[in-house]
Amino acid sequence: MARFTARALANVALVKYFGKRDTELNLPAAGSLSIALEPLATTTTVEFDEALPADRVALDDAPAPSEFAARVSRFLDLVRDRAGTSLRARVKTANEFPTAAGLASSASGFAALAVAASGAAGLQLGDSELSALARRGSGSACRSIPGGVAVWEAGVDPDGHDSIARRIAAPDELDLRVVVGIADAGPKPLGSTTSMERVRRTSPYYRAWVESTASDLEVAAAAVADRDYARLGEVAERSALGMHAAALAARPGILFWNGTTVAALRCIRELRAAGHGVWFTCDAGPQPKALCRSADEPAVAAAFEQLAGIEQVIRCRIGGGATLIG
Ligand code: 2P0
Numbered sequence: 001m002a003r004f005t006a007r008a009l010a011n012v013a014l015v016k017y018f019g020k021r022d023t024e025l026n027l028p029a030a031g032s033l034s035i036a037l038e039p040l041a042t043t044t045t046v047e048f049d050e051a052l053p054a055d056r057v058a059l060d061d062a063p064a065p066s067e068f069a070a071r072v073s074r075f076l077d078l079v080r081d082r083a084g085t086s087l088r089a090r091v092k093t094a095n096e097f098p099t100a101a102g103l104a105s106s107a108s109g110f111a112a113l114a115v116a117a118s119g120a121a122g123l124q125l126g127d128s129e130l131s132a133l134a135r136r137g138s139g140s141a142c143r144s145i146p147g148g149v150a151v152w153e154a155g156v157d158p159d160g161h162d163s164i165a166r167r168i169a170a171p172d173e174l175d176l177r178v179v180v181g182i183a184d185a186g187p188k189p190l191g192s193t194t195s196m197e198r199v200r201r202t203s204p205y206y207r208a209w210v211e212s213t214a215s216d217l218e219v220a221a222a223a224v225a226d227r228d229y230a231r232l233g234e235v236a237e238r239s240a241l242g243m244h245a246a247a248l249a250a251r252p253g254i255l256f257w258n259g260t261t262v263a264a265l266r267c268i269r270e271l272r273a274a275g276h277g278v279w280f281t282c283d284a285g286p287q288p289k290a291l292c293r294s295a296d297e298p299a300v301a302a303a304f305e306q307l308a309g310i311e312q313v314i315r316c317r318i319g320g321g322a323t324l325i326g
Contacts, residue, residue: 003047004119008111008144008322010040010103012178012289014236014281015217016243017139017152019200019210023193025160026139028152029200030213033220034140036147036171037178038319042108044093045326046076046116052088060094075110075137076117083121091117097314103180103287106192110137111144111322119324130322131164138192147321149174149224151217169224171318176229177297179290181304182312183260192284195247195254202251209246213239229293233279236291240281247284257286260309264288267303276300 017032055076057069064072076089093112095105114134118125125133127145135142135152143150146167155163200206216239223231247254261282268280268290277293278300290300297315304313 004116005045005326006112006115007043007325008108009036009319010108011036011143015220015239018243029210031154031217032152034143036319037316041096042112044112044116046120048087048089055088057091079117106138107140107144110134110141115322128164145322178316179300180314181288181310183286199250203246203249205246205249236281261286
């Protein structure tokens with residue numbers, strides 16, 4: 001069978017996904033909004049081969065760790081079921097950014113895998129079907145299928161057909177950059193599913209978090225339509241802080257930040273007070289992310305570079321959707 005290669009970008013949520021209504025199908029409790037980050041890309045090649053007794057998975061040119069390979073195989077089972085095949089596959093995946101950089105690669109990884117594997121299996125899926133498929137690998141991966149500025153609707157259907165991401169703005173429609181600071185390149189101490197489930201089960205703030213996310217999503221989508229960067233930045237900050245507040249209040253509490261993260265968030269607010277168009281966000285880890293206008297990017301990157309504890313600064317622009325490249 002043919003060999004298919006796809007490339008997909010990581011994304012950062014400005015309105016966060018944090019909590020599931022279905023852990024098996026990765027259905028979120030609330031919608032979210034993200035931007036795709038060029039150049040944080042994963043490239044994945046898939047080839048089904050009748051000579052293979054088992055799936056063979058390589059990550060960055062070496063055999064993948066067994067947990068990673070098992071997660072890829074479980075995802076391929078979804079594709080095999082749909083295509084009516086039992087053939088095993090050769091999968092080669094590589095991140096264009098260092099896997100150890102402490103940035104989540106599951107969104108770009110499962111989006112690229114969904115596109116390459118469905119193509120290699122002979123499935124002809126539209127963007128909505130690809131988004132729903134990628135979501136099964138990792139929730140946030142559904143937003144990397146359309147890329148640009150994407151909204152992932154929570155949906156109401158128990159089977160998840162309506163829980164897909166769609167693009168609400170193309171990459172060149174917004175004047176926005178994301179400057180990522182690496183505050184700790186080590187592996188995440190807690191997986192996203194584990195932390196989300198702990199927050200859902202034990203945080204007294206969880207319900208308030210889910211309720212506030214629905215209205216934040218409306219405000220953020222309107223701000224994108226109006227090109228109202230200040231409004232979008234404000235919502236991004238409050239969504240990030242709300243998510244971290246809900247996590248801090250879980251039992252036991254989850255503290256994703258380190259001292260460098262806090263210093264960076266304060267630094268961003270100081271830059272804003274000095275007149276720069278910059279706002280922060282932060283995911284389920286310690287890396288601070290600055291959302292800024294392109295004119296403010298040099299000042300933001302320079303400030304991050306001077307901050308003690310920041311190991312690396314990565315400048316990103318808004319990128320496109322997942323595509324077949326070979
Ligand atoms: C997001 N995060 O919206 C949120 C904000 C982290 C914090 O989506 O369990 O790897 O595979 O569905 O997508 C990271 O979690 O979680 C994430 P699973 P995923 O970007």
